[in-house]
Amino acid sequence: MGFQEVIDADGRIEPRDEMPEGYRKTLIRQIAQHAHSEIIGMQPEGNWITRAPSLRRKAILVAKVQDEAGHGLYLYSAAETLGVDRDDLMDLLHSGRQKYSTIFNYPATSWADVAAIGWLVDGAAIMNQVPLTRCSYGPYARAMTRVCKEESFHQRQGFEAMTVLSNGTPAQRVMAQEALDRWWWPALMMFGPSDTESPNSAQSMAWGIKRFSNDELRQRFVDATVPQAEYLGLTIPDPALSWGGDHHCFGEIDWTEFFEVMKGNGPCNRQRMAFRVAAHEDGAWVREAAAAYAAKQSEQVA
Amino acid sequence: MLWEVFVRSKRGLSHTHVGSLHAADAHLALRNARDLYTRRQEGVSIWVVPAADIVASSPDEKDAFFDPAGDKVYRHPTFYDVPEGLTHL
Numbered sequence: 001m002g003f004q005e006v007i008d009a010d011g012r013i014e015p016r017d018e019m020p021e022g023y024r025k026t027l028i029r030q031i032a033q034h035a036h037s038e039i040i041g042m043q044p045e046g047n048w049i050t051r052a053p054s055l056r057r058k059a060i061l062v063a064k065v066q067d068e069a070g071h072g073l074y075l076y077s078a079a080e081t082l083g084v085d086r087d088d089l090m091d092l093l094h095s096g097r098q099k100y101s102t103i104f105n106y107p108a109t110s111w112a113d114v115a116a117i118g119w120l121v122d123g124a125a126i127m128n129q130v131p132l133t134r135c136s137y138g139p140y141a142r143a144m145t146r147v148c149k150e151e152s153f154h155q156r157q158g159f160e161a162m163t164v165l166s167n168g169t170p171a172q173r174v175m176a177q178e179a180l181d182r183w184w185w186p187a188l189m190m191f192g193p194s195d196t197e198s199p200n201s202a203q204s205m206a207w208g209i210k211r212f213s214n215d216e217l218r219q220r221f222v223d224a225t226v227p228q229a230e231y232l233g234l235t236i237p238d239p240a241l242s243w244g245g246d247h248h249c250f251g252e253i254d255w256t257e258f259f260e261v262m263k264g265n266g267p268c269n270r271q272r273m274a275f276r277v278a279a280h281e282d283g284a285w286v287r288e289a290a291a292a293y294a295a296k297q298s299e300q301v302a
Numbered sequence: 303m304l305w306e307v308f309v310r311s312k313r314g315l316s317h318t319h320v321g322s323l324h325a326a327d328a329h330l331a332l333r334n335a336r337d338l339y340t341r342r343q344e345g346v347s348i349w350v351v352p353a354a355d356i357v358a359s360s361p362d363e364k365d366a367f368f369d370p371a372g373d374k375v376y377r378h379p380t381f382y383d384v385p386e387g388l389t390h391l
Contacts, residue, residue, distance in 0.1 A: 016361045063341075070338055077322045080304065086324060143321070150342075290326035294303075297327060 007208050012138040015081040023207055026200070027137050028082050029098065030209065035075035036093045036100035040272050042068045044108040045117060053111060060157050061114065067150045074143040081139045094277050102258060103190050105266030112165050112172075112179035118158015120180075120187040120225070126151050127221045128191065136208030159228065166232040173233075180229065181237045188250075189258045191218040197255075222248045304353040305331040307338075309345035317349050325350075 003019050006012070013019055042065050049065065052058035076086055092098040103121055108114055129151065132144040165176040192198060192214040204210035212220075226248050229236050240251030260266065305325055308317035320339045325331035331350040339345065359367055375381050384391050 014361065016358070018362075066337075066341070070341065073323060073338055074321060080322070146321075287326075290330060294327035294330075 007136055007206075010208065011136075012141065013136055014138045022203070023209075024082050026204060026207070026209065027140065028079055028084050030204075031075055031079040031082075031140055031143075032084070032089045032092065033099055033101075035072045035079060035089070036098060037104065038068050038072035038075060040100045040104045040276060041121075043272055043275055044104060044106070044268075045114055048108060048111065048114045051111070052114075057161065064118070064154050064157065067154065071147045071150070074146055075140075078137075078139040078143040090280065094273070094280065096264070096273065099262065101190060102261040102266060103186050105261050105269045105272060106182070106186050107268050109182070110175055110179060112162075112175035113182065115158050115161035115165060115176070116179035116183040118154050118156075119162050119228070120158075120183045121190070122151055122154040122158060123225060124187045124190045124221050126155060127217050127224070131211035131217075134208075134211055140209075162232055162234075166234060176232065177234050180234050184237050185253065185257075188218055188221070188253055189261075191215070191221065193255065193258070194253075219247055222250050303327075303331075305335070305350045306353050306356060307331075307335045308349040308351070309335075309339055310347040311345055313346055317347065320344075322353060 001009075001011070003013065003017065003023070006017070013023075045061060045068075046065050049058060049061050052061050076089060079089060080086055089098070093100070103124075108117060126148060129144050129148050133141055133148060135141040135144065162176055162179075165172045168176075195201060195213045195215045198214055201210060201213060205213070226236065226241070238251045240249065242249050261269070264270075303325060304322055305328075306322050307320050309320045310317045323331065323334050323338055325334050328350060332348060335348045335350055340348070371377075
């Protein structure tokens with residue numbers, strides 16, 4: 001079966017199958033940027049590990065941040081099956097030639113932000129990622145299956161932490177509301193530009209990489225999240241939010257902000273990249289030592 | 303160096319391919335595999351194999367390669383009629 005026949009039959013493409021160059025390139029870019037997002041995403045929450053309010057919360061947060069590292073590694077491995085080298089992908093990230101999700105360029109300014117990130121950012125990520133488990137490219141789909149299983153814990157621990165804050169002291173309730181105010185709109189932006197502004201979407205849909213449009217997924221997220229905010233007794237910061245009969249209507253997203261953050265002008269873009277590059281450079285001696293040890297061992301065997 | 307990872311999820315089942323990872327040597331590959339693929343008790347045993355050492359059939363020739371089995375339906379028990387009322391056949 002040729003590429004198009006497999007796609008038409010809703011089958012899966014595997015690494016050594018023939019595939020159009022555009023399909024390969026689109027996947028490499030998408031999977032790499034997804035991987036970059038996972039490892040950059042360790043930073044906003046990683047900053048809170050030492051300040052988690054209890055040992056229980058700290059253990060949970062360590063596990064979550066470790067999962068994000070793991071998700072990055074699953075995804076880099078999936079990208080490599082398309083014939084790219086891991087080091088080259090890291091270079092593309094570090095030199096700013098490949099992007100990561102705009103959401104991680106916002107700061108986590110209070111403990112409630114950590115809770116809101118789990119609830120909203122991981123909630124939005126799940127909405128995006130569940131359809132990717134049916135992506136036409138096998139290794140990406142399989143990586144997403146693992147990611148989604150783990151992501152569910154991330155969202156629930158965040159919602160639980162929000163519940164505790166919302167039912168806490170008046171000061172804690174204020175913290176929870178402010179975190180929702182800060183993260184709501186950036187979370188909606190995670191689904192990407194509106195369908196009319198998303199030039200590559202149609203081709204990705206035709207290739208079975210994308211299963212639903214950005215706006216469809218965004219709508220699902222709003223519909224799923226509004227009742228959760230009501231349960232928490234918090235107010236979603238959108239005066240235009242209303243029930244439209246079978247879905248929630250919501251206000252216009254500030255796309256200027258989205259594109260500014262995308263271009264590198266968000267609150268934390270420079271900090272995130274500087275931290276990532278420094279971590280990579282500071283870890284160089286570990287990689288060199290491991291390689292030197294492995295070389296020495298194999299010499300002794302030979 | 304790229305390694306392919308296989309995990310036995312519990313005793314009595316075979317090792318199954320779960321993904322790949324980078325490591326300088328086999329010892330580190332095993333430790334990385336434990337941290338990456340068994341954070342939630344997904345396994346009781348791990349194999350790691352250098353990806354370069356795996357010999358695979360080629361997808362280009364898969365039709366010809368697997369063709370010989372295509373016309374041998376008599377290898378399946380469902381090929382045979384079983385008289386009604388008889389059991390243990």
